[in-house]
Amino acid sequence: MPLLVLYNPVCGDSAAKVFFSDHVLPLLQTHGKVVDKVVATEHPGHAGTALVDFLEEHGGEAVVVLGSGDGTLNECITTLSSAQLTKGTPHVVFVLVPAGTANALYSTLFPLPSDGTPDVNYRLQSVRSFIAGSKTIPMTLAITTLWSPPSARKRPQARISAVVVSTCLHASILKDSEALRSEMPGLERFKVAAQQNVEKWCNSWAKLLPAPAAEVVQIYDPSTKSFVPHPESQPEDDHIVDMSGPFAYFLATVNVDRLEPAFMISPLASRIPPTEAVCDIVIVRPFRSPIVTADTPETRAAFATTLWKVLGAAYRSGSHIDLRYDNNGEVTTEGDGPSVVEYIRCGGWEWVPVDEDENAHVVCTDGAISTIEKEGRAVCSAAAPQDNAGFRVYV
Numbered sequence: 001m002p003l004l005v006l007y008n009p010v011c012g013d014s015a016a017k018v019f020f021s022d023h024v025l026p027l028l029q030t031h032g033k034v035v036d037k038v039v040a041t042e043h044p045g046h047a048g049t050a051l052v053d054f055l056e057e058h059g060g061e062a063v064v065v066l067g068s069g070d071g072t073l074n075e076c077i078t079t080l081s082s083a084q085l086t087k088g089t090p091h092v093v094f095v096l097v098p099a100g101t102a103n104a105l106y107s108t109l110f111p112l113p114s115d116g117t118p119d120v121n122y123r124l125q126s127v128r129s130f131i132a133g134s135k136t137i138p139m140t141l142a143i144t145t146l147w148s149p150p151s152a153r154k155r156p157q158a159r160i161s162a163v164v165v166s167t168c169l170h171a172s173i174l175k176d177s178e179a180l181r182s183e184m185p186g187l188e189r190f191k192v193a194a195q196q197n198v199e200k201w202c203n204s205w206a207k208l209l210p211a212p213a214a215e216v217v218q219i220y221d222p223s224t225k226s227f228v229p230h231p232e233s234q235p236e237d238d239h240i241v242d243m244s245g246p247f248a249y250f251l252a253t254v255n256v257d258r259l260e261p262a263f264m265i266s267p268l269a270s271r272i273p274p275t276e277a278v279c280d281i282v283i284v285r286p287f288r289s290p291i292v293t294a295d296t297p298e299t300r301a302a303f304a305t306t307l308w309k310v311l312g313a314a315y316r317s318g319s320h321i322d323l324r325y326d327n328n329g330e331v332t333t334e335g336d337g338p339s340v341v342e343y344i345r346c347g348g349w350e351w352v353p354v355d356e357d358e359n360a361h362v363v364c365t366d367g368a369i370s371t372i373e374k375e376g377r378a379v380c381s382a383a384a385p386q387d388n389a390g391f392r393v394y395v
């Protein structure tokens, strides 16, 4: 297949250009891989158009050695998903070189041992897999449609994600962290933005829809450490589960079990790998705590401690999914109290924010922020590519 080398010179710590000229390009050359074109992106959006142009020139198929974070990968997928190629359905296989800040997909596919460092060898694993002609895996896409109120008579807007779709705290963090990027280029900007948003709750309704083969919405049961049918996923409601808020956390992932090398927010994506296109959703609803019975500034401030415990446990091998409340509302790993996190596996979901709650209208799709219109909603579904089409990755 034609070979495109594409990198974002400003992502992460802006080191992709040097890494490609020192390591990636020489390695490809040594192993006889002929590069048809090298593109360094010059502006946001350039990765997508460069890829479409390359596919047009080379018959719709390409191996793309991509040096970037998840944002540039998303640009490639988003642009290609809406492009009308003259030569039919595109077929793209990515070779990932982690060069961004978080590199969620790469660090899921190639987990860094806890005592490991992301050295040159660590970062060249997908390239080596390509050179060796090893395995490729298909990517699931999460397609989120943002609907205006019916009265607006507007077309819905689609957003595509290969990593994460979120609302609540995570979406607010991403929204605010962008403003901090220039003064804090590393991961610490996410922690600062988390501090700014941890006391915000979202008033919204959510609907969870089963995946086709599973037929029911699944929920993780910490007692058996397995998925079980959600108790409210019943035939009389087409197995759809309705959830009411307020929500402190609502984050869905596809393809990944973590958003940063150590932040394993959806660990079951790798521990219990799905057998069809699904979203893994991590939900925290404060009213599950036996001591939270009202939504007031005081209860929100007090609940921040619980949320920090959840996020802290996500940094410890994804152990947040086994946390429970004791009778006093303390977070514990013992007993059989209500789980702090509701960990859902399903085919899709709807998010219908309460009009007055501006914060509940913010949606993050792979780092890009969108706003749901008043009286609108977001609808997300996980989609698997057809055989031999869509996007694959060398692992």
Ligand SMILES: Nc1ncnc2c1ncn2[C@@H]1O[C@H](COP(=O)(O)OP(=O)(O)OP(=O)(O)O)[C@@H](O)[C@H]1O
Pocket: 008, 009, 010, 011, 012, 013, 041, 042, 043, 044, 045, 046, 068, 069, 070, 071, 072, 073, 075, 099, 100, 101, 102, 103, 104, 367
């Ligand atoms: N030459 C450029 N100048 C400015 N921005 C660019 C350029 N090329 C690409 N971009 C933009 O850089 C943004 C950030 O890239 P990317 O998401 O790949 O890295 P990151 O944010 O550092 O990493 P991660 O997503 O893993 O946290 C992308 O949204 C892309 O549009």
